[in-house]
Amino acid sequence: MEKVKIVIAGPRGRMGKEAVHLVLQSETYALVGAVDRKYEGFKVGDLDGFPESDAMIYTDFEKCLQETEPDVLIDLTTPEVGMFHTRTALKYKVRPVVGTTGFSDEDLAELEQLCSEQETGCIIAPNFAVGAVLMMKFSRMAAKYFPDVEIIELHHDQKLDAPSGTAVKTAQMIADVREAKRQGHQDEKETLHGARGADYQGMHIHSVRLPGLIAHQQVMFGADGQTLTIRHDSYHRSSFMSGVKLAVDTVMKMDAFVYGLENIIE
Numbered sequence: 471m472e473k474v475k476i477v478i479a480g481p482r483g484r485m486g487k488e489a490v491h492l493v494l495q496s497e498t499y500a501l502v503g504a505v506d507r508k509y510e511g512f513k514v515g516d517l518d519g520f521p522e523s524d525a526m527i528y529t530d531f532e533k534c535l536q537e538t539e540p541d542v543l544i545d546l547t548t549p550e551v552g553m554f555h556t557r558t559a560l561k562y563k564v565r566p567v568v569g570t571t572g573f574s575d576e577d578l579a580e581l582e583q584l585c586s587e588q589e590t591g592c593i594i595a596p597n598f599a600v601g602a603v604l605m606m607k608f609s610r611m612a613a614k615y616f617p618d619v620e621i622i623e624l625h626h627d628q629k630l631d632a633p634s635g636t637a638v639k640t641a642q643m644i645a646d647v648r649e650a651k652r653q654g655h656q657d658e659k660e661t662l663h664g665a666r667g668a669d670y671q672g673m674h675i676h677s678v679r680l681p682g683l684i685a686h687q688q689v690m691f692g693a694d695g696q697t698l699t700i701r702h703d704s705y706h707r708s709s710f711m712s713g714v715k716l717a718v719d720t721v722m723k724m725d726a727f728v729y730g731l732e733n734i735i736e
C-alpha cells in the first residue's frame with residue numbers, strides 16, 4: 471500500500487513537534503516536507519531533538535508543495551499563516567488537516583467554498599483530543615435530561631482567549647437540546663462582579679487559568695438529589711495526536727469540508 475505523503479507546517483511548535491513524531495512513527499505515513507519560518511535547506515532530522523528524517527524544510531510553502539507533491543498538509547501554526555497555507559493547499563488539491571485555532575466565520579466560509587470548488591477534502595478541528603469531543607457529545611446527551619448545567623474550563627495561564635473555544639462549542643451543543651432556562655436563583659445577585667462566570671443562554675461558563683495546567687474541562691449537571699460530572703483532561707499535547715491521525719485517515723477518503731472532529735466521530 472502506498473504511504474500517505476504528508477507535509478507539516480510549524481514543525482518546531484509544541485503541537486507541530488508531536489505531529490512530526492506521529493508521522494515518523496507511522497508505517498502508513500511518509501513525511502515528505504516541513505514548512506517553517508527558518509531553516510530553509512535543512513532536513514527535519516537536522517533539528518535539535520528530532521528523530522532521523524530526510525524530509526526537507528522549506529520557507530516557501532508553494533515551492534514545498536510543488537517539489538514534494540504531498541497528499542495532506544497538517545497545519546499547526548498561527549491563524550494568519552494557517553489560513554494562507556490552507557487556502558494555498560486547496561488550490562493545489564492537497565488535503566488540509568488543520569489544528570490551528572482562531573479562524574473567523576468568514577475564513578471558514580471561504581475555505582468551505584474553495585473546498586467545494588476544488589472537490590478536495592479538508593478537516594479543520596479546533597480540538598483534536600478524541601476524549602474532549604466525546605465529553606462534548608456525552609454532555610449534549612445528558613443535557614436533554616439535566617437542563618441545569620455549569621461548565622468549568624481550566625487551561626494554562628498563557629492561553630489568550632476565554633472562555634475556550636471548546637467550552638463555547640460545548641455550550642452550543644448543549645443549547646441544541648437543552649430546554650432554555652436561566653440558571654440559579656431568579657433573584658441571585660453578584661456581590662463581586664464575574665462571580666457567576668459568563669452567561670451562555672442562561673448557563674454559566676467559568677474559566678480557570680493556572681500554570682501547570684494544559685487543557686481541562688468539567689461539565690456539571692445537577693438535579694434533585696443528584697449531580698452528574700463529565701470531565702476531560704489533556705495532560706500532554708500527545709493527547710491530540712490520535713485525533714490528528716483520525717483526521718488524516720478520514721480526509722484521504724472524502725472530498726467535503728468538515729469543521730470539528732465531532733462530525734467525524736460516530
Ligand code: NAP
Pocket residue numbers: 479480481482483484485486505506507546547548549551568569570571572595596597598599710
Ligand atoms: P507554537 O508552539 O507557538 O507553534 C507554532 C509554530 O508555528 C512555531 O514553531 C512557529 O515558529 C511556527 N510558525 C509561525 N509562522 C510560521 C510560518 N510562516 N511558517 C511555518 N511555521 C510558522 O503553538 P502550538 O501550541 O504548537 O499551537 C499551534 C496552533 O495549534 C495554535 O493555533 C493553537 O491554538 C493550536 N492548538 C490546537 C489544538 C487542537 O487540538 N486543534 C491543540 C493545541 C493547540 P516560530 O516559533 O519561529 O514563530
